[in-house]
Amino acid sequence: MSIVADSLTKILTGEVPVTLVKDVSLRIEPGEAVAITGPSGSGKSSLLYLLGVLDSPSSGELYIDNTKVSSLSDSEKSKLRLKHLGFIFQAHFLLPEFTALENVLLPMQRLGELTGAEMIERSKTLLEQVGLSDHISKIPKKLSGGQSQRVAIARALANNPKIILADEPTGNLDSVSSKQVQEILIRLAREFKRTVLVVTHEEEFARSLDRVIRIVDGRIQ
Amino acid sequence: MNILVSIALKHLLSRKRQSLVSLMGIILGTGFFLAISSLMVGSEKDFLKRLVDNSPHITISDDFRAPRIQPAEMSNSAIEIKNVRPFRETRGIRGYGEILDFLRSKPGVQASEMLLGQGLVTYAGKDTSVTLNGVIPEDLRSVSTIEEYLVSGKVDDLIANPDGILLGSELASKLAIKKGDIFTVVGPSGTVRNFKVLGIFRTGRRSYDETQSFLHITRAQSLLGKVNRINSIIVKTPKPDEALNLSREIEKRFLYKSISWQEASEDLLSTFKIRNTIMYTVVSAVLIVAAFGIYNVISTVVLEKQRDIAILKSIGFEPKDILKIFLSQGIILGLVGCVFGLPFGMSLMGLLMSINFKPPGATQSIGMPIDWGIWQFMVAISFALGASILAAYLPAKKAASVNPVDIIRGGT
Ligand SMILES: Nc1ncnc2c1ncn2[C@@H]1O[C@H](COP(=O)(O)OP(=O)(O)OP(=O)(O)O)[C@@H](O)[C@H]1O
Ligand SMILES: [Mg+2]
Numbered sequence: 001m002s003i004v005a006d007s008l009t010k011i012l013t014g015e016v017p018v019t020l021v022k023d024v025s026l027r028i029e030p031g032e033a034v035a036i037t038g039p040s041g042s043g044k045s046s047l048l049y050l051l052g053v054l055d056s057p058s059s060g061e062l063y064i065d066n067t068k069v070s071s072l073s074d075s076e077k078s079k080l081r082l083k084h085l086g087f088i089f090q091a092h093f094l095l096p097e098f099t100a101l102e103n104v105l106l107p108m109q110r111l112g113e114l115t116g117a118e119m120i121e122r123s124k125t126l127l128e129q130v131g132l133s134d135h136i137s138k139i140p141k142k143l144s145g146g147q148s149q150r151v152a153i154a155r156a157l158a159n160n161p162k163i164i165l166a167d168e169p170t171g172n173l174d175s176v177s178s179k180q181v182q183e184i185l186i187r188l189a190r191e192f193k194r195t196v197l198v199v200t201h202e203e204e205f206a207r208s209l210d211r212v213i214r215i216v217d218g219r220i221q
Numbered sequence: 222m223n224i225l226v227s228i229a230l231k232h233l234l235s236r237k238r239q240s241l242v243s244l245m246g247i248i249l250g251t252g253f254f255l256a257i258s259s260l261m262v263g264s265e266k267d268f269l270k271r272l273v274d275n276s277p278h279i280t281i282s283d284d285f286r287a288p289r290i291q292p293a294e295m296s297n298s299a300i301e302i303k304n305v306r307p308f309r310e311t312r313g314i315r316g317y318g319e320i321l322d323f324l325r326s327k328p329g330v331q332a333s334e335m336l337l338g339q340g341l342v343t344y345a346g347k348d349t350s351v352t353l354n355g356v357i358p359e360d361l362r363s364v365s366t367i368e369e370y371l372v373s374g375k376v377d378d379l380i381a382n383p384d385g386i387l388l389g390s391e392l393a394s395k396l397a398i399k400k401g402d403i404f405t406v407v408g409p410s411g412t413v414r415n416f417k418v419l420g421i422f423r424t425g426r427r428s429y430d431e432t433q434s435f436l437h438i439t440r441a442q443s444l445l446g447k448v449n450r451i452n453s454i455i456v457k458t459p460k461p462d463e464a465l466n467l468s469r470e471i472e473k474r475f476l477y478k479s480i481s482w483q484e485a486s487e488d489l490l491s492t493f494k495i496r497n498t499i500m501y502t503v504v505s506a507v508l509i510v511a512a513f514g515i516y517n518v519i520s521t522v523v524l525e526k527q528r529d530i531a532i533l534k535s536i537g538f539e540p541k542d543i544l545k546i547f548l549s550q551g552i553i554l555g556l557v558g559c560v561f562g563l564p565f566g567m568s569l570m571g572l573l574m575s576i577n578f579k580p581p582g583a584t585q586s587i588g589m590p591i592d593w594g595i596w597q598f599m600v601a602i603s604f605a606l607g608a609s610i611l612a613a614y615l616p617a618k619k620a621a622s623v624n625p626v627d628i629i630r631g632g633t
Contacts, residue, residue, distance in 0.1 A: 045630060054535055055626045075539055082537025089629055093532045097231040107536050109224040155536070 001065040001084060001162040001195055003028040008050050008060035010043075010218075020046035022218040023060070030162070033189035033196040035206035038215035044199045045167050047215060051197060052085050052165040053077050064163070082111055086156030088166040092148035094140040100127060100151045101136040107158040126154040130184060146177025153184055163195040164188060170202065178202075225542055228533075229549035232522045239521060240554065243514035247558025247605055248565055250511035254504045255566030255601040259592045260573060261500050265493050267590035272489070274366050275424060276482055277455035278464040281471060283314045284478040313450035320454060320475050329459030330467070333360035336438055337453050338445040344396045344404040351392065351406070352432045355441020355451075364457050367422055367435060373400045374420020383437045385419035389430035393421050408444040416440075505604070512608035515554050519547055520616040530620055531628035540621040547620050551613020555606040562605060563598060 003026075010021040020043045028034055036044050049055040050062065053069055062069040064080065072080065081087075094103045104123040108114055114122065127136050130150035140148050149169060156164060166185060170178035182205045189196040189209070198209070206212050214221045233240045314320070317334055324332040336355035341348055358379040362368055368376045372390060379385050386406075388398065398404055403417045416436060423430055442448050458464050461482065468481035483490065523530075530543055570591045579586040 049626050049629075054629075075541075078534075078537050078539040080537075081535065085537075087535045089535075093528065093535070093629070095228070095231075095529050095532060097235055106224065106533075110536065110538055110542070 002030050002063075003051055003163065003195065003197075004063040004066075005051065006061040006063070008047070008057045008062060010046055010050060010055065011058045019218055021050060021057070024050075024215075024218075024220055025060075026213065026220065028195060028197065030195055031189065031193040032211065033186070033209040034198070035209045035212045036197065036199045036215060037201065037203075037206050037212055038221075042215045043218035044215050046218070048165055048167050048197065048199055052087055052163075053081055054087070082107060083159055084161050084163060086159075086161040086164045088149070088152050088156050088164065088169045090168040090171040092140070092145065092152045092172075094148055094151055094155075096140050099137045099139050100132060100143065100147075100154075103140070103151055104155045104158055107155060111159050123154070123158070126157055127151070130154050131180065144177075146173050146180065149173060149177065149181055150184070153181065157188075161194070164197070166196070166198045166200075168199050168201065170200065170205075182208075225545045226549050226553075228529075229546045229553060232526060232529075232546070233518075233550055233553060236518060236522055236525075239518045243511070243518045244554055244558055244561075246511035246514035247508075247554060247609065248562040250504075250508040250608075251558055251562025251601050251605040252565035252569055253507050254604060255563060255597055256569035256573060257500055257504045258600060259566075259570055259594075259597040260589060261497055262594065262597060263590040263592035265497070266592055268489075268493075272486055273461045273482055275426075276485070277364065278458045278461055279456035279468045279471065279479055279481050280485070281314065281320065281454040281456070281475075281477050281479045283312050283452040285476060286472070286478050313447060313452050314454065314477055316475075317451055317454060320471070320477075323474070324454075324456055324471075327467075331360070331363040331457040332454055333357055333364045334438070334451040335453040335455055336441045336445065336447060336451050338441060338447075339409065340444060341407040342392075342396060342404060343407065344398055344402075347396055349392070349395060350432075351434050353406070353441050353444065354433060354435045355438040355445075356435055357438055358435075361435065364455050367424075370422040370424045371420045372423050374418075376420075378419040379435065379437070382417065382419060383440060384415070384417055385436070386416040387420045387422055387435040388418055389433045390421050390423035391427055391431040392434070393418070395431070406444060408446060410446045412444050412446060414440065414444050508604055508608045511558075511605075512612040515551055515609050515612035516615065518554075519550050519613050520619075522550065523547060523616045523620040526620075527623060527628050530623045531625035534623070534625040535629065543623070544617045544621040547617030548610060548613050551609040551611075551617070552606065554613075555609025558609065559602050559605050563601065566601065 005024055005026045008021055008024045009019070012018040012020060024047060036047065038044050046055070050057050053062070053064070056070070064084070069077065069080075095106070098106070101120070101123050104126055105119055108119040108122065124133070124136060127133060130153055132147060132150055132154070135143060135147060140151070143151065149172075153169070164185070169185070170181050173181065182202070185196055185198060186208065188194045196209070198205075200206050321332050321334060324330050333356065338353045338355070340351050340353045342351045358376060361376050361379070367387070371387070374387065379387060393399070396404070398418055400418050400421055403415050405413060405415055407413050438451070442450060456464075456467070458467055464481040465483045468479045468484070471477075472479040533543060534540075570593070573589040574591050576589050577586045578589070
């Protein structure tokens with residue numbers, strides 16, 4: 001799936017309007033792995049939310065797989081996220097009362113395309129792929145930061161999305177966990193031909209991807 | 222289980238104590254609602270049953286609702302007639318045979334003619350006035366329930382002995398008359414007759430038991446000096462609700478004042494309406510307070526679970542899914558509240574039934590009348606569920622409108 005942005009702008013209206021993203025145009029090809037870098041507060045996260053249909057732009061157009069996103073209803077946007085977009089955030093956003101397995105099951109259960117047994121099978125496979133076979137029935141409190149982040153990755157992959165969006169996924173992790181997560185993301189792009197978009201501060205990791213987009217003050221530099 | 226419901230359950234379980242407290246509110250509210258409303262309905266039904274059973278469904282009397290226009294009043298304005306005095310007619314229902322035939326032609330309708338009047342009882346030096354119900358003893362069973370209340374004697378005895386009389390228990394004890402005794406009744410025009418007490422009845426209504434007596438209509442006619450006259454027809458209909466319409470029909474057709482039990486007890490029925498409104502308001506208030514408990518717990522959960530809501534939305538859950546999650550919490554609390562609240566209410570009902578009390582004017586104590594009809598249960602359930610859903614709706618609406626970006630940005 002391709003992502004095409006045409007002068008995306010996000011302005012927060014308030015007493016003092018704040019421009020988060022300014023006039024960003026870009027094109028990301030299917031299967032491409034792209035790093036977004038830039039100084040803190042430059043608008044990287046804001047751009048990622050726009051590209052991931054989590055937030056809507058103040059102006060400009062976004063096309064995902066050649067579909068004009070602004071023409072979709074809210075419900076269709078939710079469906080698009082559910083099926084084709086997988087989000088990974090800096091803080092592992094897991095539901096605290098649900099086990100690792102149940103967290104990974106959530107998107108599949110919402111989509112409801114598989115049978116219950118198939119869902120459980122797939123969740124187990126995903127958790128195995130991120131190296132967590134032994135921890136599937138633990139709740140997030142009983143998992144380390146790195147383990148939680150890997151559960152979040154497994155959950156982002158649950159419905160087999162074509163596009164993976166990660167916002168500083170290694171920001172809170174030690175170097176070992178950080179390496180593991182980076183490898184998973186690289187493998188998703190290389191082996192599984194997913195479009196991967198990662199906001200990161202790690203120069204080396206950014207350089208190992210296909211392309212680096214640098215954002216300064218809400219603009220592409 | 223549905224994923225939304227299971228999320229809802231987990232949320233409630235994450236706030237066990239608060240959920241439990243709000244649940245208690247619903248349980249108590251539902252229980253009291255059920256018990257009170259079944260008592261209300263029960264006592265109303267019980268009262269109406271007594272009223273309907275023990276009084277004629279329709280009483281036709283020898284009165285007219287609007288006094289008949291006197292011939293002198295029909296004159297035009299050219300002549301003025303002063304000091305018109307109504308013609309002194311002999312009272313009584315004329316052509317009552319026709320009315321009886323008309324009534325008896327209706328399926329299931331029972332009717333009997335009566336002569337009502339006052340007499341003076343003299344016995345052992347005491348005297349007191351008595352209401353004489355001159356009846357056809359053979360009809361007594363079908364148009365009245367007096368036989369059920371006979372503490373001694375039988376209606377058959379009255380059929381067999383035209384000089385017999387049935388007396389109210391209070392009247393009998395006031396005069397110290399026993400069954401088998403013979404006493405004297407003086408009619409309004411001075412006619413004197415002796416009657417033998419064949420039976421004593423006790424209805425439980427003091428005012429009735431103190432004044433009423435039943436005797437042969439022929440004896441009443443001669444005692445009251447109204448031979449071959451009657452002044453009242455009492456009617457029992459198979460369905461008491463039909464009395465009102467039938468009564469109107471009779472009055473329209475035969476002009477005599479005809480009063481259905483509904484009309485006779487109009488003030489009582491409206492008293493019931495007021496009483497029910499007050500009581501339902503009070504018990505509803507209990508449930509409304511309980512609903513605040515639900516509102517409280519779900520609002521807390523919504524505030525606490527902003528992060529979860531953001532996650533679910535970022536995954537692709539729609540606002541209406543979020544709404545459903547929190548509405549389910551209300552429904553779960555409401556349903557569980559009913560599951561425990563109804564048995565609680567039923568035990569309250571059982572407890573109430575075991576309390577005996579003596580209503581004013583009654584001579585026997587009775588248990589609290591409780592209606593076990595399905596209707597009260599339905600009303601209690603729908604009220605509890607309705608209150609819970611309403612209480613959940615406001616916070617759920619708020620949850621559905623959470624903007625995930627705000628939360629995620631703040632959370633990183
Ligand atoms: N609700 C808001 N109100 C005002 N300013 C905001 C709001 N949200 C974000 N900003 C500002 O917008 C800018 C862009 O924020 P954003 O989170 O996109 O930056 P970022 O590049 O992801 O930063 P970091 O690397 O620290 O995560 C920042 O300067 C931030 O302070
Ligand atoms: Mg950021």
